[in-house]
Amino acid sequence: MMAAMPELPEVETVRRGLAPHIEGRRIKRLTLHRPDLRFPFPKDFAAHMQGATLVQFARRAKYLLAEMQDKKGARFYWLSHLGMTGRFILTPPPRKTPDDTPRTAGVYAHELAAPVAEKHIHVDMVFDDGTHLAFADPRRFGFMDKIEGAPERSPFLARLGPEPLGNDFNQAVLLAAAQGRQTPVKNFLLDQSVVAGLGNIYVCEALFIAGISPRRKAANLGVKRVARLVPAIRDVLARAIEAGGSTLRDFAHEDGAMGYFQHDFKVYGRAGDICSAPHCSAKVMRLVQSGRSSFYCPNCQR
DNA sequence: ATGGGGGCCTGCCGGC
């Protein structure tokens, strides 16, 4: 068992967990505890978010994309990325008591208490019903942005390839994208412009399921391997989302931290273990490609 | 255009 980094299934799990708590709610206060994460927060970020209503909480690749309606009724989008260690921590509103009247400027007593005691909380939000949403990110590889206009024109989203679980991702598309690509299939699948949402872990797992060596050049995949690879990618992601979904049942608690559910992997992080495939006694190997670990079974993957 | 590598950033872990 190990905790998965935020790739598509983890981000989707976060989305599903948070959406029912924040959709349709107005942001009463938003506090930044530092001027930047990986990038500086956009100018007027807090001011624009404050008083805005979160209309819909969606996902694109590994990005969370919230449709917002500001105080004047204008639409904009709040984009966030969890990076490597980013987490949203949700605290549902405590039950109000009769004497819980506004203190200053309409702030209720129950809103003054710190919802969580944790290091590395960089953003705090309070919604109109008292729901707290904090963003913590020790390594600050995550970031947030504000998008005016069509979200697909955001520089962060413009170059993304198809969603791996959508109809735009299929064997013909993947085969065409692989034409002439001399890079190993491992690197190829990590390229978010090829298919958007895979990270190191699920690429390793998908290649294992498809029986393809991470070393194989993308251009040499061929129709047969692509025909195995596409469903392998879909299956591994869909199963991981299911596994994440099963953790949501316990979500609405005090420490509502999200996105790092436990999950079993066949090869990732298992160097030296015997391959889990039936009748295979080879050892799972680790190799470094472009500075990243690949795990694979040299017997099952060619 | 494409591929490869550096840098960001902190927590953790193994070795001495």
Next chain:
DNA sequence: TGCCGGCAGGCCCCCA
């Protein structure tokens, strides 16, 4: 026991 190097990797950016 404490220190320290290596490692983890998503994504942008630069260079060949």
